[in-house]
Amino acid sequence: MAPTVFRQGAFRFFFFSREEPRMHIHVSHTDGEAKFWLEPQIELAMNQGLSKEQVSEALSLVQHHYEEIRNAWHIHFGN
Template sequence: MPVVFRWKGHRFHFFANEGDPREPAHIHVSRAGATAKFWLSPEVELAYDRNFDARTIKRLQEVVEERRAELEDAWNDFFA
């Protein structure tokens, strides 16, 4: 599972096997038993959240939006 970056103990990653057919570009965020998934386009959108509080999800979404280009580049480079 490629890790794109870490931020304040959160791991931003995707899985090498993202479905068949492959799902659209997205990022998983994990930390200490909590996980979330964000779609990257057409807009950054929360796909699901398991065990993060609302404040953390809001901040994680901001981080994904701020670093969206980097996340999309990592996705495209890996799956090219």
């Protein structure tokens, strides 16, 4: 299960239900995908195929939607 938190432009931001407990968000795009840690600070954890510009845009969206992502995490994972 991979619930979508939000979509913006060509990006989809989502969680995998059975993955590590450290808070993070996955980002998919037609060109590739990335993963961002949310704690202890927002940072890129993995990138496969996205350009520097796409990673920067995704990072900006994660920062802008941080509270929404965090709330969705707690609702989905119950912690």
